Amino acid sequence: MTTDTDPVTVSTVGALLKAVDAVVGEGPAVVGVEGRLTGVPGFTLPPGAALVGAGPGAALVFDGGDGLRLSRDNRVAELRLETAPAARAIHNDTSVDGLGTLELEQVSTLGRVELLARDAIGSGHVRIDGLDIEAADAREATPRPRGFNVEVLQGAFTLYNQQPDPDTLITCDLVGIGVGREGAPVRGGGIFVSGTVDGGRVEGRRLHTETVHSDGGIPAGTPGRITGGVFVVYAAIREVVNEGPVTTYGVNDMVLDLWGEVESWTARGPVTSHGPSGIGFVSFGVIRRLTVAAPIETFGVGARGFNIYDGTVDTAEFDRIVTHADAAVGIQISKPFGTLTVHRGIETHGGVGESLVKGELMRLAASALSLKEGSRALRIRIDGGITVRGAGVPAVEILGSVDVLDISGPVRALGGTQEE
Structure with a gap:
């Protein structure tokens, strides 16, 4: 160029x-x-x-x-x-045979940024160094990738290889992307990067995000639809870093979500969910190393702190996990994984209620640590203790197995008394 x-x-x-x-x-x-x-x-x-x-x-x-x-x-x-928020401030011509290299540097928008590989496009590279999407609405954007009994809404920023051919590859290096404002989140998903499950691929060196505020606007009682503040769907990214806070507000709004593959994912800012069934970090993919260096905190019914429902995580490290509502489990895992460390404890405030699990509403107790059938851990270490405050809620549930479980500090199931 x-x-x-x-x-x-x-x-x-x-x-x-x-x-x-x-x-x-x-x-x-x-x-x-x-x-x-x-x-x-x-x-x-x-x-x-x-x-x-x-x-x-x-x-x-x-x-x-x-x-x-x-x-x-x-x-x-x-x-x-x-x-307009629902329109595309930046998009691309899909009739050309390749993207070449598309570059955005220190760009801001009102309106969506949507970069697609479909129609004639079979290759290309996307490089972003500074993109601020102040307002956008992706609730009506289609198509939506499907998996695990749900469909995923596209984001204010969307990079999406929709080609059915797995030989089509879009590469990317994405740095400095922020969306929404406190009190004025983008609608639909926040940052969305995806290929297709058996077709077109997206592979990237980096995905680094700044502050993210998103509200999917999903109606209550819609279990088959989700969004993510930052969602790596069917894509492989070497390094994901959330430099700023990531906050979601709506029903089924995951804060950080993975269906693809990531070598290293680091969250340096707070991870916060305000809506029902809005999980702090949920993984159906493969992560070699996950580091959440700031608190995960959720406030909605069924809004769990951390989940592994498919795939695996080799090493996971958390600062602190706190949930505030019924069915809001601190950590829930149902697959084999490596090691997990929490440095400043897990605390839950709720009792039994309903939460979205793989597209279905299920009754869960707001335990701090729940290892479901099929889970197996090499080592779990929790410093700072465990506190659950809901009536009839067990502090720890182990239906799978863990080779080494090390909890320092008190393990308290207060049964709704709120006693210290």
């Missing part, structure tokens, strides 16, 4: 569209946007072209429909793009 040409700088909508059209005729490869341009119609950036902000406050305000469409080997930098 050629971007070292001096940019042609534009400050009106007409000049912008003329400059973009000129790229096809071997005109400038870099178009600079000066100021805030309003009433912009959706347009396509031709192959090889770059669109950059020329000074502070550079922005394109679209007319409410889909905005900037990328084609192949495009770069967008230092620019704000605004449209």
